[in-house]
Amino acid sequence: SQTIHQWPATLVQPVGSPLSLECTVEGTSNPNLYWYRQAAGRGLQLLFYSIGIDQISSEVPQNLSASRPQDRQFILSSKKLLLSDSGFYLCAWSVSMNTEAFFGQGTRLTVV
């Protein structure tokens, strides 16, 4: 069966520090991968999606970047965090763009 792992679960980082959140999927090949963010009081906002290795599309201009160095690994990064980057980040995968998405457990990021 397929599983998705996302870490860390919680993170407190100072303003201006770098960020690296990692997500890996097991049990499937060539998944579509996604990074979402839930800001306080709002729904899930799609940040990045990837249909293959080194193929990243950004949905929202921001202080973040994503990379997919391996088929089942998706990394969310920032060189310098802002206070507004605080939120709950979710990684997800799907078989294709037309099927349901399966989510990781999420990372609660607090930038102080």
Next chain:
Amino acid sequence: ILNVEQSPQSLHVQEGDSTNFTCSFPSSNFYALHWYRWETAKSPEALFVMTLNGDEKKKGRISATLNTKGYSYLYIKGSQPEDSATYLCAARGGNAGNMLTFGGGTRLMVKP
């Protein structure tokens, strides 16, 4: 970006009550409408994927409908405390293509 809206934002009901909430989305170039349940400290869990106007899906006490005017309704019959969660809808279509655009969610709290 699609405009997907959910109402109400939050809902408190007593155990045994039946309840329903609404998701609205652009009906033009519609592809699919997804419902997810998101319990605290867990990952969002897919409930239904609906693609046909007039579609109706059911899973236990939970059901959902979709109409041609850009509305989907989620119904819970005989609410139980374990139904307490945030219910998210997400649409594919319109100018967002195959991307899932989420609504802000409805937070349901069922009191025993």
